[in-house]
Amino acid sequence: MPKLGMEPIRKAALVKATIVEIGRSGSLDVTVSQIAKRAGMSSALAHHYYGSKEAIFLAAMRHVLSLYGAEVRGALAVVQGPEARLRAILCASFSPANFRREVVGAWLNFYVLAQTVPEARRLLSVYQRRLRSNLLVCLRPLAGARAEAVAEGLGALIDGVYLRQALREGAPDGAAAMQTVLAQLDAQLQGKS
Amino acid sequence: MPKLGMEPIRKAALVKATIVEIGRSGSLDVTVSQIAKRAGMSSALAHHYYGSKEAIFLAAMRHVLSLYGAEVRGALAVVQGPEARLRAILCASFSPANFRREVVGAWLNFYVLAQTVPEARRLLSVYQRRLRSNLLVCLRPLAGARAEAVAEGLGALIDGVYLRQALREGAPDGAAAMQTVLAQLDAQLQGKS
DNA sequence: AAGTTTATTGACTCGTCAATCAACAAAAAA
DNA sequence: TTTTTTGTTGATTGACGAGTCAATAAACTT
Numbered sequence: 001m002p003k004l005g006m007e008p009i010r011k012a013a014l015v016k017a018t019i020v021e022i023g024r025s026g027s028l029d030v031t032v033s034q035i036a037k038r039a040g041m042s043s044a045l046a047h048h049y050y051g052s053k054e055a056i057f058l059a060a061m062r063h064v065l066s067l068y069g070a071e072v073r074g075a076l077a078v079v080q081g082p083e084a085r086l087r088a089i090l091c092a093s094f095s096p097a098n099f100r101r102e103v104v105g106a107w108l109n110f111y112v113l114a115q116t117v118p119e120a121r122r123l124l125s126v127y128q129r130r131l132r133s134n135l136l137v138c139l140r141p142l143a144g145a146r147a148e149a150v151a152e153g154l155g156a157l158i159d160g161v162y163l164r165q166a167l168r169e170g171a172p173d174g175a176a177a178m179q180t181v182l183a184q185l186d187a188q189l190q191g192k193s
Numbered sequence: 194m195p196k197l198g199m200e201p202i203r204k205a206a207l208v209k210a211t212i213v214e215i216g217r218s219g220s221l222d223v224t225v226s227q228i229a230k231r232a233g234m235s236s237a238l239a240h241h242y243y244g245s246k247e248a249i250f251l252a253a254m255r256h257v258l259s260l261y262g263a264e265v266r267g268a269l270a271v272v273q274g275p276e277a278r279l280r281a282i283l284c285a286s287f288s289p290a291n292f293r294r295e296v297v298g299a300w301l302n303f304y305v306l307a308q309t310v311p312e313a314r315r316l317l318s319v320y321q322r323r324l325r326s327n328l329l330v331c332l333r334p335l336a337g338a339r340a341e342a343v344a345e346g347l348g349a350l351i352d353g354v355y356l357r358q359a360l361r362e363g364a365p366d367g368a369a370a371m372q373t374v375l376a377q378l379d380a381q382l383q384g385k386s
Numbered sequence: 387a388a389g390t391t392t393a394t395t396g397a398c399t400c401g402t403c404a405a406t407c408a409a410c411a412a413a414a415a416a
Numbered sequence: 417t418t419t420t421t422t423g424t425t426g427a428t429t430g431a432c433g434a435g436t437c438a439a440t441a442a443a444c445t446t
Contacts, residue, residue, distance in 0.1 A: 004413060006423060026308025028220075031403060042425050047405060105308065112305055114360055115219025115298065124360060146376075153350065153377045160353025167307055167317060183339075184346045187380040197443060199393060224433060235395050240435060 010049055011059070013039040018060040023102025026166075028109050032056070058119055061110050065127050068098055072134065082138040089134055090181050093158055094174035099165065101172055108166045131155055142189055150188045157181055203242055204252065206232040211253040216295025219359075221302050225249070251312055254303050258320050261291055265327065275331040282327055283374050286351055287367035292358070294365055301359045324348055335382055343381045350374055 017039035075088035139147035210232035268281035307314040332340035
């Protein structure tokens with residue numbers, strides 16, 4: 001009983017299922033059938049809407065990235081002052097929505113995907129540049145000439161905390177993760193202003 | 194013309210080839226045939242010596258990990274004092290041997306492997322605990338009660354720098370990487386002793 | 387010399403999976 | 417009502433790849 005206007009619904013379901021499956025299995029070795037099954041349709045339909053497995057992966061990646069971007073924008077919209085904005089960015093990075101187990105697992109595998117698929121690499125570069133730029137705006141008034149170096153370090157630290165989270169057994173703890181990052185940030189800012 | 198005593202030679206060649214292939218392709222989707230070919234033998238021989246692809250991967254992982262461990266031990270042997278030892282650990286982490294493109298690429302994929310293969314996860318946990326322990330010994334006299342938190346942050350930062358290196362286009366720059374980490378370390382130590 | 391162990395490979399099996407296709411169903415347009 | 421567009425799937429194709437096996441050969445043992 002085909003209803004019309006299914007395309008966006010199906011596509012969204014596939015993207016969601018892809019993230020879950022990659023997160024669950026912890027690798028990109030996920031079959032289109034698995035994804036389609038979790039999304040409640042046949043694998044043929046997945047191909048019908050996306051054309052290829054790679055396209056599905058890229059759509060999932062864009063989704064995670066745009067979710068993250070939206071979260072950051074939202075957090076930045078309600079605060080002002082460099083320090084508060086800095087905290088808002090970090091807060092968004094470790095918010096429950098982004099720091100869910102499956103999402104973190106997906107992130108790790110998107111890094112792997114970026115090694116092979118140019119478009120995935122591009123997407124990840126965009127994310128990194130935007131993060132860097134956001135940090136820099138806040139850091140320049142706070143850290144002056146050292147801003148670039150601090151931003152570089154903070155970015156790497158965030159990625160590293162994600163990486164370690166992917167390996168952790170228990171439930172994710174965004175609060176603890178943010179504490180780690182905040183401690184480093186405070187130390188950097190105290191040294192010199 | 195079979196010569197005897199080939200086993201260790203073949204195994205070593207396979208391990209080396211595995212790291213190169215994973216690093217080159219940037220993923221674990223490497224066939225046993227590819228690895229065997231690069232190591233100069235048939236895929237059947239690779240199976241003969243290791244029994245399975247997974248066993249080859251694990252052997253490669255152990256090799257990278259033990260190389261890293263040896264480098265750290267070597268660096269620690271020739272210096273004393275907490276600060277110098279700390280620097281020695283970081284120096285080893287970004288030494289040319291460990292920070293080669295292929296090796297960094299392999300690291301990233303070993304993290305992925307650890308999501309699926311329990312033994313891989315165990316190996317990675319051992320590495321993380323040892324690093325943490327090494328850092329802690331040096332940090333306790335320098336950072337007191339904050340040592341734990343600083344060690345956690347430093348560990349994550351190192352992993353993060355590796356992760357970003359894996360995505361970088363150009364040649365690896367261990368010196369710059371170490372500079373990033375050292376800056377964070379100095380800031381942490383300056384704050385409070 | 388006969389037998390055993392080690393080294394080595396080409397050919398084969400067997401399963402898996404991305405992608406395609408033919409076919410069917412329902413809504414919309416003509 | 418016919419036709420076209422949209423949604424949907426089971427079955428199939430074609431490729432690829434891990435792991436096995438039989439066969440060959442050189443080296444050691446007795």
